[in-house]
Amino acid sequence: MFYKVLDGVKIVEYGNLISAPFCAKILADLGAEVIKIEVPGLGDESRRREPFFKDIPGLERSGLFLYLNMNKLGITLNPAMPTGKKILCDLLAQADIFIENNPPKKMRKLGLSYNYVKLINPRLIMTSITPFGQTGPYKDFEGGELIATQMGGVGNISMREGDASKEPIKLPAHLFTFQAGLSASAATLGALFHQSLTGEGTQLDISEQESVIQNLNSATARFSYANQIMARTDAAGHAPFHILPCKDGYICAAFVEEAEWRRFVEVMGHPEWADNELFVNFSTRAKYWDALKPLIVEWTMQYTMEEIYRRSQEKAVPLGAVRSADQVLLDKQMAARDFFVEVNHPEIGNLTYQSIPYRFSGLQREAPAAAPLLGQDNEQIYCRRLGYTKNDLVKFKEAGVI
Amino acid sequence: MGISYLKGVRVIAFTWVWAGPWAGAVLADLGAEVIKIETKQRLDSQRVVRITRDAEQDLNHGQFNVTNRGVKSLTLNMKQPEGLEMIKKLIKMSDAVITNFAPRALPGWGLGYDVLKEIKPDTILVTMPAFGSTGPDKDYLSYGSTIEAVGGLSASFGYPGEGPVISGPYPSDPIGSMYGVVSLLAALNYRNKTGQGQHVDIAQSEGVTTLIPEVIMEYVMNGRIRPRMGNGDEIMAPHACYPCKGEDKWVAIAVGSDEKWKALCKVMGNPVWTEDEKFSDQYNRWQNQDELNKLIGTWTKDFTNYEVMQNLQKAGVAAGPSFNIKELINDPHVKKRGVFIEQNHPAAGKTIVYRSPWTTALTSDSRPAPLLGQDNEYVCKQLLGMDDAKIAELIEKKVIY
Numbered sequence: 001m002f003y004k005v006l007d008g009v010k011i012v013e014y015g016n017l018i019s020a021p022f023c024a025k026i027l028a029d030l031g032a033e034v035i036k037i038e039v040p041g042l043g044d045e046s047r048r049r050e051p052f053f054k055d056i057p058g059l060e061r062s063g064l065f066l067y068l069n070m071n072k073l074g075i076t077l078n079p080a081m082p083t084g085k086k087i088l089c090d091l092l093a094q095a096d097i098f099i100e101n102n103p104p105k106k107m108r109k110l111g112l113s114y115n116y117v118k119l120i121n122p123r124l125i126m127t128s129i130t131p132f133g134q135t136g137p138y139k140d141f142e143g144g145e146l147i148a149t150q151m152g153g154v155g156n157i158s159m160r161e162g163d164a165s166k167e168p169i170k171l172p173a174h175l176f177t178f179q180a181g182l183s184a185s186a187a188t189l190g191a192l193f194h195q196s197l198t199g200e201g202t203q204l205d206i207s208e209q210e211s212v213i214q215n216l217n218s219a220t221a222r223f224s225y226a227n228q229i230m231a232r233t234d235a236a237g238h239a240p241f242h243i244l245p246c247k248d249g250y251i252c253a254a255f256v257e258e259a260e261w262r263r264f265v266e267v268m269g270h271p272e273w274a275d276n277e278l279f280v281n282f283s284t285r286a287k288y289w290d291a292l293k294p295l296i297v298e299w300t301m302q303y304t305m306e307e308i309y310r311r312s313q314e315k316a317v318p319l320g321a322v323r324s325a326d327q328v329l330l331d332k333q334m335a336a337r338d339f340f341v342e343v344n345h346p347e348i349g350n351l352t353y354q355s356i357p358y359r360f361s362g363l364q365r366e367a368p369a370a371a372p373l374l375g376q377d378n379e380q381i382y383c384r385r386l387g388y389t390k391n392d393l394v395k396f397k398e399a400g401v402i
Numbered sequence: 403m404g405i406s407y408l409k410g411v412r413v414i415a416f417t418w419v420w421a422g423p424w425a426g427a428v429l430a431d432l433g434a435e436v437i438k439i440e441t442k443q444r445l446d447s448q449r450v451v452r453i454t455r456d457a458e459q460d461l462n463h464g465q466f467n468v469t470n471r472g473v474k475s476l477t478l479n480m481k482q483p484e485g486l487e488m489i490k491k492l493i494k495m496s497d498a499v500i501t502n503f504a505p506r507a508l509p510g511w512g513l514g515y516d517v518l519k520e521i522k523p524d525t526i527l528v529t530m531p532a533f534g535s536t537g538p539d540k541d542y543l544s545y546g547s548t549i550e551a552v553g554g555l556s557a558s559f560g561y562p563g564e565g566p567v568i569s570g571p572y573p574s575d576p577i578g579s580m581y582g583v584v585s586l587l588a589a590l591n592y593r594n595k596t597g598q599g600q601h602v603d604i605a606q607s608e609g610v611t612t613l614i615p616e617v618i619m620e621y622v623m624n625g626r627i628r629p630r631m632g633n634g635d636e637i638m639a640p641h642a643c644y645p646c647k648g649e650d651k652w653v654a655i656a657v658g659s660d661e662k663w664k665a666l667c668k669v670m671g672n673p674v675w676t677e678d679e680k681f682s683d684q685y686n687r688w689q690n691q692d693e694l695n696k697l698i699g700t701w702t703k704d705f706t707n708y709e710v711m712q713n714l715q716k717a718g719v720a721a722g723p724s725f726n727i728k729e730l731i732n733d734p735h736v737k738k739r740g741v742f743i744e745q746n747h748p749a750a751g752k753t754i755v756y757r758s759p760w761t762t763a764l765t766s767d768s769r770p771a772p773l774l775g776q777d778n779e780y781v782c783k784q785l786l787g788m789d790d791a792k793i794a795e796l797i798e799k800k801v802i803y
Contacts (some may be wrong), residue, residue, distance in 0.1 A: 063619025357608035
């Protein structure tokens with residue numbers, strides 16, 4: 001864990017890939033005990049996703065898996081078998097929270113939908129994350145990052161001044177699937193507060209599509225009040241609001257107030273541009289961007305992004321360095337906040353990971369535990385906690401239960 | 403659902419623009435009472451920024467009403483000693499304070515965590531500035547575009563072979579909001595067990611970075627920078643948007659296995675080109691995805707994106723339209739789920755808002771976003787026990803302002 005905030009909270013995670021594991025990770029990072037259930041032999045699908053350590057694939061070498069599943073206990077279990085199902089129900093009976101991202105059909109088939117689960121443990125909080133929710137005409141649809149992004153309305157507005165002949169694009173990696181997991185953890189903590197006061201459980205029905213929709217405040221406001229349909233092809237009519245090249249990469253010069261632009265021209269050493277009729281406000285600068293852009297770029301190409309970032313921010317210009325991973329890892333601000341952390345793993349040794357974006361003033365920051373090896377905690381959970389013998393485990397393994 | 407999980411919890415919100423206010427709205431959706439402190443001295447920019455260049459603007463239109471629904475508004479001039487006294491009394495009867503103001507704002511008014519602790523030892527303070535409240539860059543200025551650049555998101559965003567671009571939606575804000583909610587509720591749960599409060603400090607830039615581990619781990623593990631991939635995936639193909647009937651209409655299709663590929667081929671009517679060696683397994687399809695995408699586009703162009711979605715989803719293949727806001731609001735599934743809700747705002751009239759990403763108690767009858775200072779009387783009379791004369795005096799002195 002990173003902080004011992006949710007000490008004593010017991011969570012069972014039965015999911016795959018990103019949304020449920022990330023929701024559970026956030027709570028594990030905060031000190032909750034998370035028992036992660038994985039498919040016997042194969043494990044979570046993210047174990048088979050790159051990046052792999054030193055480009056050598058392996059069940060214990062996926063950067064995505066290792067990040068998502070740190071601070072958790074790991075067991076293998078097949079709840080499709082009655083023996084496996086019984087074990088899962090025993091675990092749920094002792095848990096406070098159950099986090100899963102399985103298709104509703106699958107949970108019904110397994111006899112694990114909320115109507116059944118709440119009979120095992122009435123105070124249990126069941127956090128269910130799916131592409132489109134537990135109800136509605138699309139509830140059994142296939143999803144994923146690309147589908148959620150586009151069907152959630154973000155693909156359509158994902159950039160500005162885009163080309164209508166080119167397809168609308170998603171944002172990098174699995175940003176919005178992660179955001180769905182994050183949103184689920186917020187709802188879960190609300191339900192946990194309620195549970196602690198009343199003893200009542202509930203099912204939280206989290207939709208990845210709806211999590212994408214929360215990013216649409218501008219589009220919603222414009223449609224609601226001005227009947228405008230925001231689009232990626234909209235002309236910005238406002239400059240500079242661009243990422244521009246510099247000596248070693250790019251900077252983000254996106255200004256909103258005229259004073260910011262004026263301070264930026266001072267930083268660039270061209271105060272006369274502020275008085276130039278063509279560049280006098282955001283609209284004219286947009287109109288004559290073809291003339292202005294090369295002037296700015298001529299300046300930016302002389303300096304590194306760090307130089308431009310520092311010099312601008314020192315003069316109260318809200319400019320950003322467009323950092324790639326290597327530069328993010330070297331960021332002094334993140335280093336000052338101990339944002340990156342080293343974790344030692346039995347197979348791949350010491351590696352650097354992102355930690356958490358929050359700091360608790362009154363709590364000690366703890367050292368996180370590496371993600372579990374496949375089935376790492378089978379003995380601890382099955383034998384020491386549930387009372388099975390080691391011989392039982394042998395039979396379970398041979399029968400495909402674990 | 404309709405369960406009010408946070409009934410009885412009171413949060414004081416010093417929030418503006420988006421990251422702070424959306425956290426307030428989510429907390430309100432969960433049942434908390436959120437009192438947003440505003441002042442005429444410096445309005446939340448979302449109250450005054452124009453939605454569009456030619457839109458009329460007054461204090462009650464704009465994104466403010468979409469983001470701040472469910473929240474109460476108290477106008478208070480923090481620079482006046484009596485204003486400061488009032489807020490301290492309010493904090494004493496509240497559970498938490500949340501803010502996305504710059505790090506020096508609250509301490510500048512004499513409301514640093516050390517002071518809050520004196521007022522109420524178990525108080526919870528959540529600060530969520532752009533880069534954190536500590537560190538060499540803590541006072542740096544930003545917008546959502548700056549944060550996504552510094553956090554490492556922008557560098558990987560764009561079409562393959564082209565430069566990075568600023569995102570349309572600025573996800574770093576709502577990401578920060580949810581971390582704010584998580585931190586506040588985690589601290590609340592902790593306080594229930596231990597009686598102790600906390601100051602939780604969040605950096606929005608770090609929030610962004612925690613949602614893109616693939617980008618960071620690619621470098622940590624293998625010294626490589628993740629390229630800009632458009633809609634592409636590490637191994638799935640087809641994995642792109644394809645043109646459909648109509649102007650700027652697209653459908654997204656994502657295929658991750660040979661089984662799903664066969665299902666897609668069947669829906670397409672098994673055209674001969676699908677039998678090409680180039681597309682015979684996942685690896686080959688990924689290697690030849692540019693050509694693959696062009697060919698699939700020759701099929702999708704004769705259908706609407708809804709038709710493609712229905713036919714492919716029936717066959718178990720992930721597919722769906724690239725919705726614009728109007729299509730999204732009118733989509734039968736989104737409508738059934740009650741995601742968008744039409745409220746009647748007292749000044750702005752019909753206002754479309756959306757609920758948090760889980761079924762909540764938000765309805766068309768729920769509180770819309772507040773008018774400026776709408777709850778001054780409620781706070782002063784009900785919470786602070788003042789009479790009409792006192793309130794009038796504070797208004798005249800521009801304490802309630």
